[in-house]
Amino acid sequence: ATHNLLLLPGDGIGPEVMAEVKRLIEFFNKKGPNRFVYEEGLVGGASYDADKTSISDVTMEKAKAADAIIFGSVGGPKWADVPYEARPEAGLLRLRKDLDLYANLRPAVTYPALADASSLKRELVEGLDIMILRELTGGVYFGEPKTITDLGNGQKRAVDTQVYDTYEIERISRVAFELARKRNNKVTSMEKHNVMKSGVLWKEVVQQTHDREFKDVKLEHQLADSGGMQLVKNPKQFDVIVCDNLFGDMLSDIAAMLTGSLGMLASASLGEVDPKTKRRKAMYEPVHGSAPDIAGKGLANPIAMIASFGMALRYSFDMGAEADLIDKAIAATLDKGIRTADIATAGEKTVSTTEMGSAILAE
Numbered sequence: 001a002t003h004n005l006l007l008l009p010g011d012g013i014g015p016e017v018m019a020e021v022k023r024l025i026e027f028f029n030k031k032g033p034n035r036f037v038y039e040e041g042l043v044g045g046a047s048y049d050a051d052k053t054s055i056s057d058v059t060m061e062k063a064k065a066a067d068a069i070i071f072g073s074v075g076g077p078k079w080a081d082v083p084y085e086a087r088p089e090a091g092l093l094r095l096r097k098d099l100d101l102y103a104n105l106r107p108a109v110t111y112p113a114l115a116d117a118s119s120l121k122r123e124l125v126e127g128l129d130i131m132i133l134r135e136l137t138g139g140v141y142f143g144e145p146k147t148i149t150d151l152g153n154g155q156k157r158a159v160d161t162q163v164y165d166t167y168e169i170e171r172i173s174r175v176a177f178e179l180a181r182k183r184n185n186k187v188t189s190m191e192k193h194n195v196m197k198s199g200v201l202w203k204e205v206v207q208q209t210h211d212r213e214f215k216d217v218k219l220e221h222q223l224a225d226s227g228g229m230q231l232v233k234n235p236k237q238f239d240v241i242v243c244d245n246l247f248g249d250m251l252s253d254i255a256a257m258l259t260g261s262l263g264m265l266a267s268a269s270l271g272e273v274d275p276k277t278k279r280r281k282a283m284y285e286p287v288h289g290s291a292p293d294i295a296g297k298g299l300a301n302p303i304a305m306i307a308s309f310g311m312a313l314r315y316s317f318d319m320g321a322e323a324d325l326i327d328k329a330i331a332a333t334l335d336k337g338i339r340t341a342d343i344a345t346a347g348e349k350t351v352s353t354t355e356m357g358s359a360i361l362a363e
């Protein structure tokens with residue numbers, strides 16, 4: 001099959017790490033049978049410099065038409081004073097919003113060679129491979145009313161509102177169960193039904209979706225606070241964790257710290273199934289930003305970007321074997337002691353972005 005990608009390298013180290021993904025695309029195109037055709041577009045500061053907007057309508061149309069978007073990173077001091085609506089981050093937010101990317105996937109994977117670099121005990125994190133799935137477009141970050149009111153007696157009142165409708169919980173649950181089927185077939189749903197009505201509905205809808213459509217997947221429910229404790233105490237018990245926007249924000253950052261450097265963390269955001277292609281709208285991106293402090297120096301770690309591309313293969317294109325190949329190549333490269341500066345320990349020899357890319361490609 002032929003797959004259409006839109007590459008949006010963005011700013012700072014974005015283009016540097018995206019260059020390593022292009023080499024992987026060439027590799028897989030030679031290997032076959034799947035072929036990738038890609039176009040490149042401008043986003044963030046790079047787009048502002050060219051078109052005075054953080055993403056043009058033309059690029060948005062391409063994003064909507066693509067089978068998947070591979071995104072680098074945006075932002076930097078150069079654009080600190082551009083008008084608010086044209087700031088680099090606005091391009092990323094528009095992509096998420098216009099494509100309705102409501103499911104945020106944040107894997108936490110520990111590579112054996114880096115297990116000691118984690119702040120936690122080796123036996124706890126060695127071989128860790130879990131996925132935090134965070135609802136991204138609803139919940140308390142967006143619910144109305146959202147106000148601060150002056151009560152007039154020297155007191156103010158702040159109100160945020162957690163709102164979830166059945167359909168929002170249903171669609172994120174479906175993504176969770178679909179992911180689990182491509183992984184280790186287990187979903188843990190986390191909420192606080194003991195104190196929150198949204199938690200009651202969350203638990204109920206996840207269970208119903210399971211019983212109706214995904215009986216083959218193992219489902220567990222945990223309260224989000226003790227679930228967070230379990231995540232740090234015994235993370236390997238989990239496969240896919242699904243939760244709302246707020247709990248997901250916290251739990252995914254906690255899980256990230258089980259594994260180490262920002263330069264290693266991949267992510268994906270998924271939306272609805274496109275009726276024509278039968279594929280979910282999807283954007284894959286590293287968790288890190290544009291790293292202005294190291295941009296242009298060839299120092300960036302391309303692993304987060306490469307692993308994000310690996311997620312595209314697994315979750316958009318059913319190329320699980322090829323995605324495994326990428327993961328194994330990363331692990332083998334790290335096993336050989338090859339390190340970019342961000343993951344090296346003091347005194348260790350380090351390699352450049354391109355050298356890391358070459359080493360992974362060779363594996």
Ligand code: NAI
Pocket residue numbers: 013072073074075076077089092262263264286287288289290291292293294299300301302304342
């Ligand atoms: P950052 O992630 O760009 O950098 C934080 C620190 O981690 C820096 O010291 C950087 O050198 C290091 N780092 C990040 N990625 C690395 C990699 N691949 N290899 C080696 N080292 C790496 O976050 P920061 O500094 O808070 O933000 C810089 C700019 O990026 C800002 O304009 C911010 O708004 C933007 N940003 C964009 C994001 C995106 O495009 N999704 C996400 C986060 C920040």
Ligand code: MG
Pocket residue numbers: 249250253
């Ligand atoms: Mg966060």
